[in-house]
Amino acid sequence: MHPVRVDHVTTAEPVLVRANGLTKHFGDFEAVRGIDVEVRRGEAFGFLGPNGAGKSSTMRMISCTSPRTGGELSVLGLDPNTQGPTIRARLGVVPQTDNLDTELTVRQNLQTYGRYFGLSRAQVREKAIELLEFAQLADRADHEVEPLSGGMKRRLTIARSLINDPDLLLLDEPTTGLDPQARHLLWDRLFRLKQSGVTLIITTHYMDEAEQLCDRLVVMDGGKIAAEGSPSELISRYSTREVLELRFAPGTQEAVVPSVVDLAERVEVLPDRLLLYTKDGEGALGAVHGRGVRPLSSLVRRSTLEDVFLHLTGRTLVD
Amino acid sequence: MVETTIPSRSTGVVLSPVRATLIGVEKHWTWYRRNWRATAISSFLQPVLFLVAMGFGFGSQVQPGEATGGQTYLVYLAPALVVVTAVQNATWESTYAVLSAFIWQKSYWGAVVTPVTPAQIFSSQLTWIAFRLVSSAAVFLLVAAALGAVSGPGVVLALPFAVLAGLAFAAPVVAFSATRETAEGFSGLFRFVVIPMTLFTGAFFPISQLPEWLRPIAWVTPVWHGVELARGATFGTLRLLPALGHVGYLVAMVAVGVVLGRRYYQRRLAV
Ligand SMILES: Nc1ncnc2c1ncn2[C@@H]1O[C@H](COP(=O)(O)OP(=O)(O)O)[C@@H](O)[C@H]1O
Ligand SMILES: [Mg+2]
Numbered sequence: 286m287h288p289v290r291v292d293h294v295t296t297a298e299p300v301l302v303r304a305n306g307l308t309k310h311f312g313d314f315e316a317v318r319g320i321d322v323e324v325r326r327g328e329a330f331g332f333l334g335p336n337g338a339g340k341s342s343t344m345r346m347i348s349c350t351s352p353r354t355g356g357e358l359s360v361l362g363l364d365p366n367t368q369g370p371t372i373r374a375r376l377g378v379v380p381q382t383d384n385l386d387t388e389l390t391v392r393q394n395l396q397t398y399g400r401y402f403g404l405s406r407a408q409v410r411e412k413a414i415e416l417l418e419f420a421q422l423a424d425r426a427d428h429e430v431e432p433l434s435g436g437m438k439r440r441l442t443i444a445r446s447l448i449n450d451p452d453l454l455l456l457d458e459p460t461t462g463l464d465p466q467a468r469h470l471l472w473d474r475l476f477r478l479k480q481s482g483v484t485l486i487i488t489t490h491y492m493d494e495a496e497q498l499c500d501r502l503v504v505m506d507g508g509k510i511a512a513e514g515s516p517s518e519l520i521s522r523y524s525t526r527e528v529l530e531l532r533f534a535p536g537t538q539e540a541v542v543p544s545v546v547d548l549a550e551r552v553e554v555l556p557d558r559l560l561l562y563t564k565d566g567e568g569a570l571g572a573v574h575g576r577g578v579r580p581l582s583s584l585v586r587r588s589t590l591e592d593v594f595l596h597l598t599g600r601t602l603v604d
Numbered sequence: 605m606v607e608t609t610i611p612s613r614s615t616g617v618v619l620s621p622v623r624a625t626l627i628g629v630e631k632h633w634t635w636y637r638r639n640w641r642a643t644a645i646s647s648f649l650q651p652v653l654f655l656v657a658m659g660f661g662f663g664s665q666v667q668p669g670e671a672t673g674g675q676t677y678l679v680y681l682a683p684a685l686v687v688v689t690a691v692q693n694a695t696w697e698s699t700y701a702v703l704s705a706f707i708w709q710k711s712y713w714g715a716v717v718t719p720v721t722p723a724q725i726f727s728s729q730l731t732w733i734a735f736r737l738v739s740s741a742a743v744f745l746l747v748a749a750a751l752g753a754v755s756g757p758g759v760v761l762a763l764p765f766a767v768l769a770g771l772a773f774a775a776p777v778v779a780f781s782a783t784r785e786t787a788e789g790f791s792g793l794f795r796f797v798v799i800p801m802t803l804f805t806g807a808f809f810p811i812s813q814l815p816e817w818l819r820p821i822a823w824v825t826p827v828w829h830g831v832e833l834a835r836g837a838t839f840g841t842l843r844l845l846p847a848l849g850h851v852g853y854l855v856a857m858v859a860v861g862v863v864l865g866r867r868y869y870q871r872r873l874a875v
Contacts, residue, residue: 299610311875326610350716351875362610370719374616378717384710388639397631401624401718402616445714449616 298325299362301453301484302347306356309342309508316342318508319356324486326452329479331502332488333495333590335602339508340488341381344457347486348378361452374402377451381458381488383438387431391422391441394430399448412448419474420444436467443474454478456487460494472497490602492590504590504597511597516590523596524588525550527566531573531580532558541578548572553595562592618719621727628720628728629735631711636736646696647740651689652747655682658808659753671810673839675755682745682753683762683838684807687830689744690737690770695798697733698774699790702781705729712873722873723866729778730771730865737770738763761837769830772854775861782868806831829853 302324309317317339324330332340345351346358349365349372358365360372386394392413399409417423420440430438439459446454459475460468475498479485489495495502496516504511504519512519529549533541535557542559546552548569549561559580563569566585573580594602619627636643655678663677672680705712715725741763748754777793784790804818805811805828811819822828829850836842 301610345875348717350873361612370618370721373717374618374719375612375614376717380713380717382710382713384714386635386711386714387709389635390638393634393638397634398714398718400627400630401619401715401720403619403623403719404615408615450614451616452610452612452614 298327300324300359301326301361302330302486303359304343304347304356305358307343307346307353307358308355309339309346309351310354316508317346317354320503320505320508320510322503322510324453324484326484327482329485329487329498329500331495331499332486332505333490333492333499333502333594333602334488334505335490335594335600338490338505340490340505341457342508343505344455344486344488348376348455349373374449375452377446377449377454379439379442379446379454379456379459381461383442385430385438385441385445388429390427390429391433392417392426394441395445395448398445402449404449409448416444416447419447419477421470434467436463436470439463439467439471440474443471447478451483453484453486456485458488458490460489460491468494492594492602495590502590504594506594506598506600512593519590519593520588522593524592525562526564526588527562528586528588528592529561529563529566529569529573530558530584530586531561531578532582532584533580541580544576544578545573551596555601560592560595562588616719621724624720624724625727625731628715628725629732632728632732633735643696647689647693647736648743648747651685651692651740651744652751654689655685655744655748655751655753658685659751673835673841675839678751678753679755680835681808682748683759683834684831685748686741686744686759686762686766687769687827687834688802688807690741690766691773691827691830692798692802693737693740694733694770694774695777695794697736698729698777699781699793700787702729702778703784703787703790706782706872707785712869716873722869725873726778726782726862726865726869730775730862733774733778734767734771737767737774741766741770756838758838758840762834765830765833765837768851768854768858769826769833772826772829772857772861775858775865777861779861779864779868782865782872801825801827826854826857 300323302322304320304322306319306321307317308315308319320343332343334340346353347360349360349369352366361375363372365372395413395416396409399412417426420443422437422441425433430441460471487498499516501515503513512523514522538557538559539554542552542554545561549563551562553560561569570583570585591602659678659681663681666677668674668676712725716722745759745763804814805822805825807827811822811828814822833842833847833850
């Protein structure tokens with residue numbers, strides 16, 4: 286196993302999740318193909334990868350609901366194969382697809398869920414009030430869940446996962462399918478959790494989400510881990526500081542490559558644009574114009590995890 | 605791999621299997637308190653309408669005689685109808701409701717990430733169905749008594765036998781539902797199993813009226829065993845040995861359903 290880089294957490298913190306050569310097969314299909322992961326207490330750890338990368342399969346194994354096919358896995362120092370219920374009692378799980386009880390009220394969703402964790406009626410009543418506040422759903426407490434917006438449902442799912450004050454919170458694509466405003470509100474809530482010391486594991490196919498929330502992440506593709514590090518480390522390791530984007534009419538961008546290829550460390554060809562990886566985007570743009578190349582539009586920006594992914598896999602994260 | 609146990613700050617604990625089952629039942633009850641109206645027609649009103657139509661309407665044409673044990677048709681019918689109703693309700697509660705918890709409402713998927721296990725989720729479902737069968741059979745008996753369909757207190761004995769017959773059908777059907785991806789199989793179940801099973805297995809007329817070769821089919825159904833027990837207990841004609849046989853058969857059906865149900869829930873929920 287390659288050494289784990291730790292940024293914001295000292296190595297003295299205990300390891301909450303450790304996977305070695307972890308695999309998951311569905312019949313002949315290998316969804317997770319031997320991954321090594323180590324998550325320490327207090328971290329916000331991410332799995333970044335496109336649809337089908339094996340993120341949810343991994344999360345379900347960590348949440349002790351899906352038996353692993355091979356390899357080693359320990360969660361909270363215990364083996365999911367033999368101690369599933371004991372581990373689950375201490376986890377918070379936000380699944381990719383909401384499974385709220387839409388015919389119950391918001392408050393009832395929290396209370397009935399807490400009862401599964403052995404909390405008394407008085408405990409769940411009290412905890413529900415606190416979580417309604419946290420999820421900004423207090424004014425909807427006694428409304429049915431069905432008509433709530435997607436963002437509200439997602440906040441309720443997160444609130445529900447906190448009912449047992451989990452030692453480890455697993456979030457599978459927490460903001461997928463939400464509008465930008467709802468996403469920012471959710472990020473704010475997750476950021477608060479992180480500040481309060483809750484250990485988070487997040488999967489996402491949004492690079493901005495990974496950059497916002499994760500101290501450390503792995504880039505996952507085709508059931509394997511392609512790279513690992515903090516967002517800034519990954520960017521400096523696999524990309525340049527800046528990127529010059531040149532947009533062309535689709536189909537005409539390929540022909541431009543020879544005349545700009547020496548202006549950047551690396552050029553990526555996308556269906557409608559060229560990406561020129563360089564330390565100095567403005568300088569490169571000047572040079573492009575100087576050579577008489579006329580893109581429809583151009584943009585200089587900083588590198589993101591999207592560029593890291595493109596470099597590692599040759600594909601974009603979200604198609 | 606040597607690991608040290610990580611100290612917990614979480615308030616969650618693992619429940620005993622019995623408590624876990626009861627907490628699941630409590631959850632069903634929370635749902636039912638809000639949404640019972642939707643099920644009231646099928647579980648209460650329909651059987652009462654049946655009793656009125658068959659007992660008063662059709663029954664007025666039937667003379668009390670040997671076939672009805674000397675009772676009016678209405679009184680003869682009531683204990684059997686408790687059984688038929690229980691099995692019909694059991695079918696509703698163990699088909700669409702179960703598939704919904706897997707596919708539409710997905711409530712099982714919410715529960716599996718808590719300390720409860722798939723087998724406990726199954727136990728909760730079946731216990732809840734038992735609870736529903738008891739309550740709807742009790743309501744039905746009260747209404748039947750108010751309508752004069754009851755000749756004496758013996759009819760109360762029909763209730764536990766009706767519930768047992770209902771569970772004998774529910775347990776394997778819940779297991780079956782846990783293997784379904786769509787509701788398609790259910791209409792066939794109603795049409796080709798439940799309806800013939802309620803009409804031709806002794807509730808409305810003795811199976812001695814059936815052609816000889818059809819009778820063994822009636823014998824394998826839980827309705828026939830339930831009706832024999834419920835009617836025998838109500839009119840005091842039940843003898844011990846046959847009663848043990850009927851109960852034994854129904855308990856065996858529950859047991860088979862429980863074994864399969866636990867297995868299929870595990871298979872489906874732990875993928
Ligand atoms: N229960 C399952 N049965 C068969 N294939 C599955 C199952 N769950 C996931 N897969 C397959 O495994 C691959 C990885 O899926 P998943 O872990 O959901 O990826 P991600 O969450 O990264 O999108 C996909 O190709 C998916 O179709
Ligand atoms: Mg997924």
